[in-house]
Amino acid sequence: MALRLILVGPPGVGKGTQSALIEQNIGSVPLSSGVIFRREIEADTDLGQLAKSYIDRGELVPNGVTIQMMLKRIRSEEVRQNGFILDGFPRTVRQAEALDLELDKISMPLDAVISLEVDDQIVISRLSGRIGCTKCGEIYHATNKPPMREGFCDKCNGPLIIRQDDKPETIQERLRIFRDSTAPVIDHYAKKGLLVKVDGSQAPETVFAEIREKLGQ
Numbered sequence: 001m002a003l004r005l006i007l008v009g010p011p012g013v014g015k016g017t018q019s020a021l022i023e024q025n026i027g028s029v030p031l032s033s034g035v036i037f038r039r040e041i042e043a044d045t046d047l048g049q050l051a052k053s054y055i056d057r058g059e060l061v062p063n064g065v066t067i068q069m070m071l072k073r074i075r076s077e078e079v080r081q082n083g084f085i086l087d088g089f090p091r092t093v094r095q096a097e098a099l100d101l102e103l104d105k106i107s108m109p110l111d112a113v114i115s116l117e118v119d120d121q122i123v124i125s126r127l128s129g130r131i132g133c134t135k136c137g138e139i140y141h142a143t144n145k146p147p148m149r150e151g152f153c154d155k156c157n158g159p160l161i162i163r164q165d166d167k168p169e170t171i172q173e174r175l176r177i178f179r180d181s182t183a184p185v186i187d188h189y190a191k192k193g194l195l196v197k198v199d200g201s202q203a204p205e206t207v208f209a210e211i212r213e214k215l216g217q
């Protein structure tokens, strides 16, 4: 069955991993707004040109344009047949309401909104140990996946650094932004009876087993 899903959770909770597991096992197609933007811009479509005009001016792409781009992809044969997983969208209640309305119009309503729940402390400890290679981009973790030689990449021997995004003060700020903006979106879908809460602090395969069970797959 083609499931239409939204995946929400704080940075570092493993949304990418769960999205890939859902795709492999359930078939829903992951849709990233970033990838869709890039494709439309590269293909130089009307929507792509419109989006690019905002990006070039350093402005946010308006909700309407973003949603039209997402819908174009959602209406494609592949997504109609297999369903989709949205990750990183909608970010606000306004976007959620607009998305719901458009999905209703094409009779492709959401089946569930999966919230990967995890304490801030766990997110902070997971993210704060991350070290990235400045040359090839490989990611290590101080405790979970240390490099063989401290400070250098196993693959290319490039120097390793803590990415700006993963500095403790930046992580706190990212979490704060996530909680402030996403909590209302989660409430919105809870009211619609679509919210499925999953314990995101478990091992990836256990998280996926819980998702599967709660979706009845």
Ligand SMILES: [Zn+2]
Binding pocket: 133, 134, 135, 136, 137, 138, 153, 154, 155, 156, 157, 158
């Ligand atoms: Zn490297």
